[in-house]
Amino acid sequence: MAFRDDGAEKARVLVEALPYIQKFAGKTIVIKYGGHAMVDPLLKESVMLDVLLLHSVGIRPVLVHGGGPEINAMLKKVGKESQFVHGLRVTDAETMEIAAMVLVGKLNTEIVSIINRFGGKAVGLSGKDASLFLAEKKPMRLPNSRGEMEEIDLGYVGEIYQVAPDLIETLLDRGYIPVISPLAGGEDGETYNINADTAAGKVAEALKADKFLLLTDVRGVLRTLGEPESLISTIRREEVTVLMEQGVFSGGMMPKVECAIAALAGGVGSVHIFDGRLPHAILLELFTDGGIGTMFT
Numbered sequence: 001m002a003f004r005d006d007g008a009e010k011a012r013v014l015v016e017a018l019p020y021i022q023k024f025a026g027k028t029i030v031i032k033y034g035g036h037a038m039v040d041p042l043l044k045e046s047v048m049l050d051v052l053l054l055h056s057v058g059i060r061p062v063l064v065h066g067g068g069p070e071i072n073a074m075l076k077k078v079g080k081e082s083q084f085v086h087g088l089r090v091t092d093a094e095t096m097e098i099a100a101m102v103l104v105g106k107l108n109t110e111i112v113s114i115i116n117r118f119g120g121k122a123v124g125l126s127g128k129d130a131s132l133f134l135a136e137k138k139p140m141r142l143p144n145s146r147g148e149m150e151e152i153d154l155g156y157v158g159e160i161y162q163v164a165p166d167l168i169e170t171l172l173d174r175g176y177i178p179v180i181s182p183l184a185g186g187e188d189g190e191t192y193n194i195n196a197d198t199a200a201g202k203v204a205e206a207l208k209a210d211k212f213l214l215l216t217d218v219r220g221v222l223r224t225l226g227e228p229e230s231l232i233s234t235i236r237r238e239e240v241t242v243l244m245e246q247g248v249f250s251g252g253m254m255p256k257v258e259c260a261i262a263a264l265a266g267g268v269g270s271v272h273i274f275d276g277r278l279p280h281a282i283l284l285e286l287f288t289d290g291g292i293g294t295m296f297t
């Protein structure tokens, strides 16, 4: 957004945001911050400033972050490469260890430090803290080349079957900003790797969030991949099956759409997928009439 550099213009922008600020004050907004939208350190800071601004006007933001590209980079350093099935990383024991190091040890603490440096009170957690998530091994069956259903072993990829949001609610009530890594513990004592979209969707559902925002590296859902002008601005729940049958969603968009639908069914007000690499994308999506990405209603 290009602002004219004079006081009146700045005041106009603030006044225009007022109805939205009033509408969203006290509301819970879950933000999935995807790995592709966090590669640039300056961009990371600008996203965190947006989150802090939301918090400062009385909104209750909850961050769930990913880190797929950073996990890939670390795996590459140790000579490993991952295979993805339906956007999910097939996770062996070593990959699980590296994913946990990157997500919790590196990215979570980085995000928390940025927010706190700007004057916020962020608290870093993973799904294992206070058993926020309980997960079990995720089953996956897909048709093989002969069209027969075949079991695929995803390793330590987990499926969340229980969410205990009380810790998040307590933190929000006391003015903290929770920052959550997508790991989960199992009753079997294992650590599971959870797709960050899915983890964020589960948090949004459990909190009955008013809005669930997914920040990624595309404008939103595109009818034709690679053609930004084919953006679909609004998708109603009942339209998703048709779009799926048309093969519109693939790769990393699959878990996003699946969790968007589950979140809506679970009582979340609306789900928004948009390009988190645009400066101040969160503010543009929330505080302007048209929004900038795809909204699921």
Ligand SMILES: Nc1ncnc2c1ncn2[C@@H]1O[C@H](COP(=O)(O)OP(=O)(O)O)[C@@H](O)[C@H]1O
Residues within 6 Å of the ligand: 034, 035, 036, 037, 066, 068, 087, 197, 215, 216, 217, 218, 220, 221, 222, 223, 224, 225, 248, 249, 250, 251, 252, 253, 254
């Ligand atoms: N219909 C679609 N519209 C937009 N992106 C799509 C679509 N189908 C598949 N994708 C892919 O999904 C990717 C976003 O998912 P992902 O790479 O997992 O991002 P993130 O790391 O932000 O979660 C896009 O970069 C794009 O390649």
Ligand SMILES: CC(=O)N[C@@H](CCC(=O)OP(=O)(O)O)C(=O)O
Residues within 6 Å of the ligand: 033, 034, 035, 036, 065, 066, 067, 068, 069, 071, 087, 088, 089, 099, 157, 158, 182, 193, 194, 195, 196, 197
């Ligand atoms: C099971 C699974 O795929 N887990 C993801 C967790 C991180 C993630 O989802 O990061 P993005 O949001 O940046 O894609 C992974 O290992 O990459």
